[in-house]
Amino acid sequence: MINDTHEKPILDDKIISTIAKKPNVSPAQVLLQWALTCGTSAIPKSTKEHRLKENLDNTTKFELDSDDLAEIAALDKHRRYVDGTFWCTEGSPYTLEHIFDEEHLGVFTAVKEAVEAEL
Numbered sequence: 001m002i003n004d005t006h007e008k009p010i011l012d013d014k015i016i017s018t019i020a021k022k023p024n025v026s027p028a029q030v031l032l033q034w035a036l037t038c039g040t041s042a043i044p045k046s047t048k049e050h051r052l053k054e055n056l057d058n059t060t061k062f063e064l065d066s067d068d069l070a071e072i073a074a075l076d077k078h079r080r081y082v083d084g085t086f087w088c089t090e091g092s093p094y095t096l097e098h099i100f101d102e103e104h105l106g107v108f109t110a111v112k113e114a115v116e117a118e119l
Contacts, residue, residue: 007072015071023062032059 010016014026025033028044032055035042044055064072087094 100112
C-alpha cells in the first residue's frame, strides 16, 4: 500500500510547512534536508532547472534542529513506495527483512544521534 487515497501528500503536511517557514525554504527542501540528515540518498522529482538548483543550494544553507527532526520522525507511517522484491532474487544476498530494517540501515540512528548532539 503506497498511501491512503484520502491522505494528503507529505509535501502538504502542516508540520512540514511550519518547519519550512523558519529558514524560508520550501517543504520539498525540508524533506530533502531530512533525507540528507538521515544519510539517505534523495532524488528530487523536479524537472525544472531552477527548482533543481534551488533545492541543491538551499539544502546546504540550513539545518534541521532536534525538534524539527523529532516532529518529522513522528510523521512516519511505515509505508513503502517500493516493495523491495526485485532486490531479493534467487541467489541474492538480500532479504526483505535486511532491506527494510531501518535500524540496520542507520536511518533512525542518524536522527537519534543528531537529536542527542543538540541536547
